Amino acid sequence: MIVADHTHLRQGAFVWGSSRRLPGRAAAACAALLLALTACGTGGGDDAAGGEGASLTVLAAASLTDAFGVLGERYERERPGADLTFSFAGSQELAAQVTQGVPADVLVTADTETMDGLAGRTEEPVVIARNExxxxxxPDDPGGVRGLADLADPGLRLVLAAPEVPAGRYGQRVLDAAGIEAAADSQEPSVRAVLSKVRLGEADAGLVYATDAVAAGDDVRTVPLPEEHNIVATYPAAALTGSQHPDEARDFAAWLGSDAARAALADAGFGLP
Structure with missing residues (x-):
């Protein structure tokens, strides 16, 4: 299993290290070997008998990084020969990769709005998790933050996810619901970037997902939000219609609703649908 953070994927190519010409029979033998290798590697998506050995690329919202690390290991144990590559980024960046035709098999976003915007490029999405x-x-709370109202302090170094990021939209809804006008010192491309700035002491406060706060442990101090002002984020998953391994992509997307996957998500602090 490979985990990539904000990785832009592209078509790979084989590069052979020697440029020397081979005479006669050696050249013919080499050509035959290359043809055999090519035939083995282009099976139209059937990487293994029974649909258990495909190499899948999964584009997933950044807030799923920790949970999917565990979840991916469980899936690969259950599917002998299966190989998952995860690419984590803000949902809007993942959507851009899909529309640009970047090769991938499954998409999981942190909101239904982004997924709905890709209608026709995904199969029917299913919500697999929820968040707040x-x-x-x-940890030392340099800004003296006790609650949402303190975010209106112009002297506070506040960092939020950008408006095009699901966490950014959710955060603005929370602030609007509480009647708070807060100006962010920076707007980040993913919720994990927000968390990183707070962990590094480059910001006095930030709005992240509850699961990010759990994953950060003692590196951050968490201030729960009032239930009446909080939101529920939904995470839909879907196989991509452009997948080169459609059966395996559907299998993984469906597996995300299995008991094993739900247990991994719950352990990471996600709510379950």
Whole structure:
């Protein structure tokens, strides 16, 4: 299993290291070997008998990084020969990769809006998890943050996800619901980037998902949000219609609703549908 953070994938190519010409029979033998290798590697998506050995690329929202690390290991144990490559980024970046035709098999976003915008490029999506927002500060709380109202302080170094990021939209809804006008010092391309700035002490406060706060442990101080002002984020998953391994992609997307996958998500702090 390969885990890539904000990785832009592209078509790979085989590069042979020697440029020397081979005479006669050696050249013919080499050509035959190359043809055999090519035939083995282009099976139209059937990487293994029974649909258990495909190499799948899964584009997933950044907030799923920790949970999918565990989840991927469980899937590969259950599917002998299966190989998962995860690419984590903000949902809007993942959607851009899909529309640009980047090779991938499954998509999991942190909101239904982004997924719905890809209608025709995905199969029927299914919600696999839910989340909420949390307010985090560095452990020593240099900004003296006690609640949402403190985010209106113009002297506070506040970092939020950008408006095009699901966490950014959710965060703005939380602030609007609480009647708070807060100006962010920076707007980040993913919720994990927000968390990173707070962990590094480069911000006094940030709005992230509750699961991110759990994953950060003692590196951050968590301030729970009032239930009446919080939101519920939904995570839909779907196989991509452009997948080169459609059966295996559907299998993984469906497996995300299995008991093993739900257990991994729950352990990471996600709510379950």
């Amino acid at each position: 927002l949390a307010l985090v500060t560095p």
